[in-house]
Amino acid sequence: MPTHELVICPATAGDLDVVGDIYAHYVTSSVATFDENPPEASDWQRKLDDLNARHLPFLIARAGDEIVGFAYAAPWRVKPAYRYSVEDTIYLAPDRTGRGTGRALLDALLRQCAASGVRQVIAVIADTGSDASVTLHRSVGFREVGRLTGVGHKHGRWIDTVLMQLDLTDQS
Known part of the structure; x- marks a missing residue:
C-alpha cells in the first residue's frame, strides 16, 4: 500500500495488542531493542496513560484496517x-520497512512534540549493522552527538548505541 494511504493517528487502548505484537517481534528476534522480554498488555496501557497525562504523543500508522507501525515520545530522563x-x-x-511508514510516523511525532512544547528529541539507536534508523533520523535533521560502546548485551553479542539529537527550536 503506498505511503499516501497511511493514516497516522493517536494510539488507543484498542490498538495496544497489535503494538505489543509488533514490538515483541523486535524483542525476540533482534537487537533493535534491549528489552529481553516483551512487555505485557498492562505495561503498554500504563505507557499510553502516562504519555497521555504528559501530553506526549503515542501514534500508530494504519494502512487500511491494519496497524503497521507505532511511534511515541517519552521523557528522556x-x-x-x-x-x-x-x-x-x-x-x-516487519513487512513495512523501506516503504515510507517510518518517515510518516517520525514526521507526525515531531510535529506533535513541537506542539507539546518539547525542545529536544533524542534518539538512542542500537548499532545493529543496519543504517536504516540512523538514515531515517538524519533525513529529518537529527545529528549524531555520541556513541556508547558495548552498553547492551543481547543474543550473545555486545551492542553499541548511537545517540542522535534534534533541536526543535531550530526548525523553521
Missing part, C-alpha cells in the same frame, strides 16, 4: 529539569 527533552521510539511491522 525523570529529573524535572529534563522535562522539555524526550526520546523517540519507532517500530514498524
Whole structure:
C-alpha cells in the first residue's frame, strides 16, 4: 500500500495488542531493542496513560484496517529539569520497512512534540549493522552527538548505541 494511504493517528487502548505484537517481534528476534522480554498488555496501557497525562504523543500508522507501525515520545530522563527533552521510539511491522511508514510516523511525532512544547528529541539507536534508523533520523535533521560502546548485551553479542539529537527550536 503506498505511503499516501497511511493514516497516522493517536494510539488507543484498542490498538495496544497489535503494538505489543509488533514490538515483541523486535524483542525476540533482534537487537533493535534491549528489552529481553516483551512487555505485557498492562505495561503498554500504563505507557499510553502516562504519555497521555504528559501530553506526549503515542501514534500508530494504519494502512487500511491494519496497524503497521507505532511511534511515541517519552521523557528522556525523570529529573524535572529534563522535562522539555524526550526520546523517540519507532517500530514498524516487519513487512513495512523501506516503504515510507517510518518517515510518516517520525514526521507526525515531531510535529506533535513541537506542539507539546518539547525542545529536544533524542534518539538512542542500537548499532545493529543496519543504517536504516540512523538514515531515517538524519533525513529529518537529527545529528549524531555520541556513541556508547558495548552498553547492551543481547543474543550473545555486545551492542553499541548511537545517540542522535534534534533541536526543535531550530526548525523553521
